[in-house]
Amino acid sequence: MQTNLADFIKDTPEGQEADAILRACVHCGFCTATCPTYQLLGDELDGPRGRIYLMKQVLEGKPATRKTQLHLDRCLTCRNCETTCPSGVQYGRLVDIGRKIVEDQVPREGADRMKRNALKEALPRRWLFSPAMKAGQMLRPFLPRGLQNKVPAPRPAGAWPRRSHARKMLMLEGCVQPSMSPNINAATARVFDALGVQIVTAARAGCCGAIRHHLNDHEEARDDMRRNIDAWWPYVEAGAEAIVMNASGCGAMVKEYGHLLAQDAAYAEKARRISELCRDLSELLPDFEAELKGKLGDGIDAAVAWHPPCTLQHGQKIRGKVEGLLRAVGVDVRLCHDSHLCCGSAGTYSVLHPDLSYTLRDRKLSNLKDTGAEKIVSANIGCITHLQSGSDTPVEHWIELIDDALMKRAAARA
Template identity: 55%
Template sequence: MQTHLSEQARQLPRAAEAEKVLRSCVHCGFCNATCPTYQLLGDELDGPRGRIYLMKEMLEGAPITAATQTHLDRCLSCRNCESTCPSGVEYHTLLDIGRDFIEQQVPRPLGERLLRGGLRAVVPHPALFTALTRAGQVLRPWLPGGLQAKLPRQARPAGVRPPIRHPRRMLILEGCVQPGFSPNTNAATARVLDRLGISLLPTPHAGCCGAVDFHGNAQHRGLDRARRNIDAWWPAVQAGVEAIVQTASGCGAFVKEYGVLLKDDAHYADKARRVSALARDLVEVLRDEPLDALNVHGELRLAFHCPCTLQHAQKLGGAVEGVLTRLGFSLSAVPDGHLCCGSAGTYSLTQPALARQLRDNRLGALESGQPDVIVTANIGCQTHLDGAGRTPVRHWIEIIDEALPPP
């Protein structure tokens, strides 16, 4: 695609990246075939190819309207289009640049500003988010139905974490939403890895990975959170920690991009690359371990929902299914497993109608094999799918933890 960025666009810090992505697109339209919002709405401008055209025009100096912003807002950032694209277009890079650019040009209505600002003020702060979650559980009967659906049906207590006792050591990103919505996930991870001779080190000064801010129209705040996490992890990195584990695939996808996003930061570029190189989704750790040592014999019939951030961003589709199968669990077939559930970070709150349609479509596919439990690898997907009140939805590591024999 030929493109000629406006003088204003050329001043953007990532102008060269935007131009490179635009020029790699050949308008084939294969991306629309797997775009969830295009499938629902049937509008060219609500598919990747149309959105690329909109961002091209915007960056070339065409008038920018609220309608353009709406079409970009409706994108889930699922990156399904990238898995489909034969030209390797890095659509998510262009979308990050385009959204940041338009945010500076088009003022949002007051209601949208309050919602997005409120999410950024609450979600990335684990202590505050957990406190509000607990208050919501107490007040659940009096809350509106839509808000009730956002709260976990049953937040299992974390249980005891094993002591740090093994020579093999890894860091774990605790996350911001997961401690409130699913406190048992990271504790279950620690127990399973302990059986494999791996100790997880706590890093209390590390916080939100930064994705909520970065993808919520506050990119500078997101990068500041990335820098704080790098600072918190760096002593352990220098001491030779084996990996930095993420149990939420959305966080993992973002941490793996620290090296790219901070490549021009003279103080953090090298550290960010090192941290990204050490970042591992939990399944990357388990799939390389001798799982027979766990002595697990799975009896449940499971349906696995593969989050977009796992299969499209991290390219780990099929990995969790492989681990669960090795452990003896029965997996039901899931039609259209490449499609998004509609969670997409804060998307289920900013685009609730589309998110509900996508959720119900995914649940229909996941339940078609009549599983006992639906499992997933991302807290956002877990909460969003479970909010329908149908088949229970849990993190896959909890199922393994519960199947462990007594120590």
């Protein structure tokens, strides 16, 4: 694609990156076949190719409009188009650049501005979000259906392991996960403890930055990243083997720290190292497959439908690892026929675009139900909460499945 970027952007790092991404696009349109919003709306401008044209126009100096903003807002940033693209177009990075420029040209107004400000100020602050979630859970039976969908029923976390091990790995607790589904972090720690690895957390680490970044507040998002790097760095220097991610959305963001802070002289090298250390659970636990099989004996007798989050399969390009590990320990893992498509959660998307989000959710749940599985497992708190809000079938993190089996096996031996 030929480009002629406007003076305001062409000589900036963002402009140079956008120019390279635009030039990689060959207009083939393969991306439209796997774009969820294009499938629902049938509008070229609600597919990746059309959005690329819109962003190209803005980058070349055409003023953005409210209509431009709407089409970019409707993008789930699922990055399925990246997986489909034969030219390797890094659409996710381009849309982050394009949305920020459009946001600067077309400021938010009224209720939309208030909603977005509330999301980016409340969700990343655990000290604020956690008591609000607890209050919501207490009042859940009395809340309207729309709010109930965002407030999962309370679940106990269980005990955090107290043993110390020579092998240590850091883990990001996250901003919303500790209050929405605290058992995920505890289950992760227990599984690693059983395998002789101690999970440690840094008290000052918080939101990974994804919420603010995808709501176009890039500078505040970089502050989130810098805070996490500062919190983790003493543990990195002490020899932590990895930074474990059990929320694939957070993992996709932390793996971008090196890129997003590349222009920050004080943090560029540390950010690069943090991104190198970041590992999704599914990248770490296959190394322990033989040990897990030994500890689980006859294995896990369960049939589950596996929903791979977009941030895992398209964002981090991790495919097949969860299925492979679960099958190795006896689980009957089933994929629905649209397993490559987004469930509609997409971070704050379900709040900002509920109609499209719930349409995608219900379509996904229907296909998951067709697998006949007794449980749905996934790897991201957003997907888990979103799917559970529309289903009577239990939805949980896949690490909870392994943790539960290990605890039952230990109880049986005792």
